[in-house]
Every structure is written in C-alpha cells, then in structure tokens.
Amino acid sequence: MKIYIALFLLFSASVYALDGEGLSQDNCASCHENKNLNLISLASMSYYSQSDLQNVLEKGKMKSQAQDLSKEQIEAIARHLSKGETYNNAVTYNYCKQKLSSDLLIGSSWTSWGYDAFNTRNQTNTNIDASNVKELKLKWSFGIGAEEVRAQPIVIGGLVLISGSDVLYALDKKTGCVYWEFQSKARLxxxxAFDVLTKDALYAVDTDFIVYKINVLDGGLIWETIIPKDKESNIASGSLIQIDKLLFxxxxxxxxxxxxxxxxxxCKSSGGMAALDTINGKILWNHRILDEAKFIKKGLLTxxxxxAPAGAAVWNAPGVDVEDGRVFFGTGQSTQSPASEFSDAIITLDISSGKKLWSTQTLSGDAHNVGCxxxxxxxxxxxxENGPDFDFGASVIQSASIKGNKILFAGQKSGWVFRLNxxxxKIDWRKRVGRGGTLGGIHFGMATDxxxxxxPISxxxxxxxxxxxxxxxxxALDFEEGKILWSYQLDDICQDRKALHGEGYCTVGFSAPISVANNVLFAGSLDGRFSAHSxxxxxxxxxxxxxxxxxxxNEYPSVGGSIDAAGPVIVDDWVFMNSGYSQHGQMAxxxxxxxxxxKIKE
Known part of the structure; x- marks a missing residue:
C-alpha cells in the first residue's frame, strides 16, 4: 500500500540557515499545502515530538529528501513543526491501584488484528446485538501523543493493550487506568498479538523490525529479536500474528x-514474510517475495x-491455516517497471519452510510510486507503466463455502472482491463493488460472520x-456467487465539517477495517462518524x-478526527475504536x- 506520508522536503537546502519557519516553507509547503497530493498538513505535524520528526528526517522515510540539509537545519524544521518534547510532561498517568493478576485475563478477548487466525474480524463472545447496541455509551477515552492513532488495540479479558508512538500501554478495560507501560526502541x-498458546505473553514489532516478547502481567521484556533489514527502506507496518509456537x-x-x-x-526493496520461534525469538525463515533487483536502465534526464523488480510490500496482517500448513496474504504494487508477477497478488507460503506454494496476480503491469x-x-x-496502484492493503480472509470447503476472500484497492481456492x-469468482482508487476501493479490511x-468502500x-x-x-456479499445482498450508502456531511487540529479535511468513505458481532456490523468513516449496522x-x-x-x-489534550487504518475491537459488552488519522490530508x-x-456498572 502506498505511503503518502510526510514528504517533508523536496530537494534543496534552504537559504534560511536556522529559521525553522522559513526552512519549512522553502522545503515542505509546496507538497504539504497542496491538497491535490493528499498529504499530512504542516499544522497537523504538531502532534509529533521534535525527536520524532528528526528521526524521520535523519533515519527514516525522508532521509533521502533531507540529505542536503545540515543537522542544524533539520533540528530547526523539527522544532518549528513539532510540539516540542511536551507529551510526557503533559500526561498524567492514572495508575491502577491494584496489581494486575492472571484472573483479569479471563473472558472475552480480541487477541490479534484480525480477531482470529483467519482474519474474520468476527467476535462471537459478546452480548452486544441489534437489540441493545443503541445503549452503547462512551465510558472513557485515552489520549495518544501522536498525530494519529494508527495501531489497533487488542483486548485480553479485562486488559486493553494500546500502542501509542513508541509506548505500549496496558490499561484496565473498565476504567482506563494504567497497569504498566513498555518502551520500544522505535515506533509501534x-x-x-497475544500468545494464545501460553496465555502469559504478548508480541510487538517496531518499525525497525525489533520484535519483542513481553510479559503480559508486568510488561517485562522476555526476549527481543532483530529481523535483519534487506534494505534500509524496509519497515514493519502490517500487524503480526502468533499461532502455536510460531510468530509471523x-x-x-x-x-x-x-x-x-x-x-x-x-527501486531495490521487496516485501516479505518472516517466521520466528516464540520460545526463544529465533528466526526460522525469512521469505523475500521478489528476486534481487537488477539494473535495467538509466533515467533520461537524471x-x-x-x-527492478521491486515493491510487492506486505501491508496487511497474514492469515494462517495450521491444519493445511499455510500462511496467506496480499501484496502491494511494484515500484519500478517492469512490474513483477508477484505484485498485486495473493500469495500462500508453506508454514514450515516459508517456500511459496502459489501466487495469484489479479492485476498485471501495476508499477507505481509516489513520484507519479x-x-x-x-x-x-x-x-x-504508471499503474493505478491497486495493491492489497486489506488482509485476506479464510472461511468455508456452503459445501464446507475452505475458501479465501481478498479485497483490492481497485474495488474488486475475489474468492479463491x-x-x-484459482479464482472462483470476482465482483466489482466500488469504483476503486489509490486509497480504495477496499483499503484496510473486510469482515465476515x-x-x-x-x-467497506472508500x-x-x-x-x-x-x-x-x-x-x-x-x-454485504453472498459467499457463493458474490452477489450484493444489500448496501448502505454513506451520505456526505463534509461541507461544513473541519478538523479540530491541524488543517486536514473531511472526506467521505469507509477506509478503515470493519468488524462484526452477532447481528451487528461496526464501521468507522473518514468523516469521523462511528456507526453500527444491521x-x-x-x-x-x-x-x-x-x-x-x-x-x-490520562488528561492529555485529545480530539477525534478521521477514522482510518484501525478497526473496531469488540469484547463482551465493550467496543473500542481509534479516532484520528492525519495521513493523506485527512483529519488529525x-x-x-x-x-x-x-447496563455496565461504572
């Protein structure tokens, strides 16, 4: 999935040596103030800390664009655009009075991004249904020191686990008090993902591919493993999943x-999938989707x-079928021509060896990068080829047909849905549901009961x-033929609707993943509304x-905004939802x- 984020600098160093405002205008404004490019606004960047922005410019996605700036100029830009280092000072942690015990981990849970190994996003252990969903009320809220809350929480019984920038918080489900925090070395x-086998640990991976196994009761580190980066631009973006003694x-x-x-x-980088041993963190295999890139030509002007080949990023959480020994997922577009046969594809790997079992490409010739x-x-x-950038950002779902045969569902940013064997x-059927686009179509995730x-269509x-x-x-689509059974058209309320922080703007559509519980579907929209449907x-x-x-x-100044990237999490009588997503020019x-x-007691 394309990262439209943070084109902080274009090419040249500013003549304003240490003037942060001048440097920002000289190097950033031409892109970030252009609404046609759908980028985060300069004003929305104030949710970042100065160190966050400096890290992006010096070590992260914008390192190449910042190469002609001095360290002092980078510091000046980050200082001007950021809120400084005020987050930790502004937060008042409401620590829980009682120590976290294993008894609190019992009960209805949502243990990973997709709820289960098949990414169904279907909660079966909940009291919420169409008869009482109207009684849902906001009980508490928790502020994150970032311009967006991209990471979806998980819930284990009475424990809510939330990633905020570079901190993982363990909160009480009923009150939001903090049991413990875990500091990662890079952004989460x-x-x-919770260890559903041992039920005593959880796993997290930061953007530098440091994988952590953490004690769920006290937040203590059990082990950490670094997955070697094939290229500097590789990043951990999709969520991980644990099955048996394997972590993907x-x-x-x-x-x-x-x-x-x-x-x-x-371009030279490739998407991939790695498998780790949950006992000791040992890397069992690391599958690179594309062959090593080779020189193809020189640019005409430069x-x-x-x-090439390059790209085929894996933006989505994988699904796992232990019985058949399969790991399955979708890939992104190629980033250089000629486009690879493994981009815009559904791929299945052998769970033991990481070897490719099969790959089905749904769109050929899709080579595209942000330069386009x-x-x-x-x-x-x-x-x-200047392709349409119609990758698979949404996780692949496994279910069963009316005859009991296993089936896969994949939704693409093109707006097409596919059922596969x-x-x-082999593709059983395909159905066009939306118009499609670089931001969906189907962007972050479908669901099934x-x-x-x-x-959801964006x-x-x-x-x-x-x-x-x-x-x-x-x-809602029929399993057997892909027939549309019903549709709910989202109305446009954006004319008089503005961001409460920064200069992002309201847009119409369902981009975030959706979730199902009993006979209710929960969905968050780009305009900031969160709703439940029959x-x-x-x-x-x-x-x-x-x-x-x-x-x-936690008394941190907080506002809601666009709902994107993370979906609803449902357990017993509770529903958790993120609000705020400044990427693509949306509302921070x-x-x-x-x-x-x-009816739940306060």
Missing amino acids: RNAP VPISTYETALAINPKHEC RTKKY EIPVVRSMTCPE PQNG NEKLYV DRQVGREYDMGPQPGLY TATGKKLWEFDTLREYKTV GNVILAFSNK
Missing part, C-alpha cells in the same frame, strides 16, 4: 516515497540508475480519471460522532474511545 504502528511478521517497504527524489536509484503523483518530478521518477489460488462477506477522489462514480458505503439489511442502528474534544483519563486526532452498554 501496528497491533500487538509481515515485511513492507516505504521506498515508494523515496522515489520522489530523482537522485534515488529506484541518468540515475533504475532497478508529483508533477514536477513525474517524468523523472514514475515507472513507464486456498489449495491452488461466515455467512456473508462485509465490504472510493476517495485522488485527482485522476475514473470510469464510474464513487460508491462509498458498506456492502447485518441483515445494512440499516444504521447507532452512531457516535467522534469529531470532538475529549477529557481523557489522537484518541482511543471505550464504549460500553449502559
């Missing part, structure tokens, strides 16, 4: 963003070397020509507008919301 941008970690790459620099030798979106550099950086990758497939306008109008909404008809049963200010339990926010049925 995905959901942790998806491997992505942000090289698509580096390609905006005409001097960058695009004479910069170009390499920037008019001034497009001719120098965009691949010849998990044994050989193993009777219907539920599909269809955001991103400045290109389309062959049909947008279809933002929720859709799985029988799609009718809206309940709604909460998250675009507001919050008095959080920094809050996690806890809802419960009003």
Whole structure:
C-alpha cells in the first residue's frame, strides 16, 4: 500500500540557515499545502515530538529528501513543526491501584488484528446485538501523543493493550487506568498479538523490525529479536500474528516515497514474510517475495540508475491455516517497471519452510510510486507503466463455502472482491463493488460472520480519471456467487465539517477495517462518524460522532478526527475504536474511545 506520508522536503537546502519557519516553507509547503497530493498538513505535524520528526528526517522515510540539509537545519524544521518534547510532561498517568493478576485475563478477548487466525474480524463472545447496541455509551477515552492513532488495540479479558508512538500501554478495560507501560526502541504502528498458546505473553514489532516478547502481567521484556533489514527502506507496518509456537511478521517497504527524489536509484526493496520461534525469538525463515533487483536502465534526464523488480510490500496482517500448513496474504504494487508477477497478488507460503506454494496476480503491469503523483518530478521518477496502484492493503480472509470447503476472500484497492481456492489460488469468482482508487476501493479490511462477506468502500477522489462514480458505503456479499445482498450508502456531511487540529479535511468513505458481532456490523468513516449496522439489511442502528474534544483519563489534550487504518475491537459488552488519522490530508486526532452498554456498572 502506498505511503503518502510526510514528504517533508523536496530537494534543496534552504537559504534560511536556522529559521525553522522559513526552512519549512522553502522545503515542505509546496507538497504539504497542496491538497491535490493528499498529504499530512504542516499544522497537523504538531502532534509529533521534535525527536520524532528528526528521526524521520535523519533515519527514516525522508532521509533521502533531507540529505542536503545540515543537522542544524533539520533540528530547526523539527522544532518549528513539532510540539516540542511536551507529551510526557503533559500526561498524567492514572495508575491502577491494584496489581494486575492472571484472573483479569479471563473472558472475552480480541487477541490479534484480525480477531482470529483467519482474519474474520468476527467476535462471537459478546452480548452486544441489534437489540441493545443503541445503549452503547462512551465510558472513557485515552489520549495518544501522536498525530494519529494508527495501531489497533487488542483486548485480553479485562486488559486493553494500546500502542501509542513508541509506548505500549496496558490499561484496565473498565476504567482506563494504567497497569504498566513498555518502551520500544522505535515506533509501534501496528497491533500487538497475544500468545494464545501460553496465555502469559504478548508480541510487538517496531518499525525497525525489533520484535519483542513481553510479559503480559508486568510488561517485562522476555526476549527481543532483530529481523535483519534487506534494505534500509524496509519497515514493519502490517500487524503480526502468533499461532502455536510460531510468530509471523509481515515485511513492507516505504521506498515508494523515496522515489520522489530523482537522485534515488529506484527501486531495490521487496516485501516479505518472516517466521520466528516464540520460545526463544529465533528466526526460522525469512521469505523475500521478489528476486534481487537488477539494473535495467538509466533515467533520461537524471541518468540515475533504475532497478527492478521491486515493491510487492506486505501491508496487511497474514492469515494462517495450521491444519493445511499455510500462511496467506496480499501484496502491494511494484515500484519500478517492469512490474513483477508477484505484485498485486495473493500469495500462500508453506508454514514450515516459508517456500511459496502459489501466487495469484489479479492485476498485471501495476508499477507505481509516489513520484507519479508529483508533477514536477513525474517524468523523472514514475515507472513507464504508471499503474493505478491497486495493491492489497486489506488482509485476506479464510472461511468455508456452503459445501464446507475452505475458501479465501481478498479485497483490492481497485474495488474488486475475489474468492479463491486456498489449495491452488484459482479464482472462483470476482465482483466489482466500488469504483476503486489509490486509497480504495477496499483499503484496510473486510469482515465476515461466515455467512456473508462485509465490504467497506472508500472510493476517495485522488485527482485522476475514473470510469464510474464513487460508491462509498458498506456492502454485504453472498459467499457463493458474490452477489450484493444489500448496501448502505454513506451520505456526505463534509461541507461544513473541519478538523479540530491541524488543517486536514473531511472526506467521505469507509477506509478503515470493519468488524462484526452477532447481528451487528461496526464501521468507522473518514468523516469521523462511528456507526453500527444491521447485518441483515445494512440499516444504521447507532452512531457516535467522534469529531470532538475529549477529557481523557490520562488528561492529555485529545480530539477525534478521521477514522482510518484501525478497526473496531469488540469484547463482551465493550467496543473500542481509534479516532484520528492525519495521513493523506485527512483529519488529525489522537484518541482511543471505550464504549460500553449502559447496563455496565461504572
């Protein structure tokens, strides 16, 4: 999935030596103040700390773009754009009075990003249904020191685990008080995973591919392992999952963003999947999806070397079928021409060896990088094929057909849904549900109750020509033929709706993953509304507008914004939802919301 984030600098060093405002305007504004590029606004960056921004510029995604700036100039930009180092000083931790015990871990849980190993996002152990969903009320909120709350929480009985920037928090489900915090060495941008076998530990991976095994009762480190980066631009973005004594970690790459620099030798990195032993953290195998990139030619104007194949990032949480010994997932677009046969594909690996069992590509010739979106550099950086960037950002779901046969469902940013045979990758049927686009179509995730497939459609306008109008909404599909059983069309309320922090703007669509519980479907929209719908008809049963200010339990100033990337988490009488996502020019926010049925005692 394309990273549209943070094009902090374009090319040249500013003449304003230490003038942070001048440097920012000179190097950042031409991209970040251009709404057509769908980037985070300069104002929204104030949720970052100065050290966060410096790290991005010196070591992270924007290192290539910042190469002509001095350390002092980078510090000046970060100091001007950020909120400084105020987050830890502003937070008042409401620590729990009682020590966390194993008894609290008993009960309804949501143990990983997709709820289960098949990524169904279907909670079966909950009291919430269509008859009482209207009684859900906001019980507490927790503020995160970031411009977005990208990482989805998980819940183990009475314990809520939330990633905020570089800290993993263990909170009490009923009150939001803090049991412990775990400090990672780099940013946590995905959901942790609970050890469903031993039930005493959890796993997290940061953006530098440091994998942590953590004691769930006290937050103590059990072991840590570094997965070696094949290329500097590789990043851990998709969520990991633990099954038996195996931990699977998806491997992505942000090289698509580096390609905006005409001097960058695009592209050499590849997506992948790694498997670790949960007992000791040993890396069992590390599958690189693409062959090592080779020189193909030089750019006409810059004479910069170009390499392929590259791309095929894995942005989504993998699914695992232990019985059949399979790990399955979707891949992103190629970042250089010629496009690989393994980009925009559903891939299945052998669980023991990591060897590829089969690959099914749904769109060929999709070579695209962020340079294609920037008019001034497009001719120098965009691949010849200039594909539509229709990768698989959503996790692949496994279920069973009416005859009891195993089946896979995959949703693509093109707006198409595919049903596949998990044994050989053959496509049983395909159905176009949305118009599609670089931000979906189907962006972050579908859900199923193993009777219907539920599909959220974003269809955001991103400045290109389309062959049909947008279809933002929720859709229920029949398992056997892909027939649309019902649809809920999202209304446009964005005309008078503005971000409460920064200069992001309201957009229409369902981009975030959705979740199901009994006969209710929960969905968050890009305009900030969080709603519940009947799985029988799609009718809206309940709604909460998250675009507001919050008095959080940790007393950190917090607002809601666009809902994206993370989906609803449901356990017994509780529902948890993130609000705020400033990427792609959307509305910033920094809050996690806890809802419960009003019958629950305070």
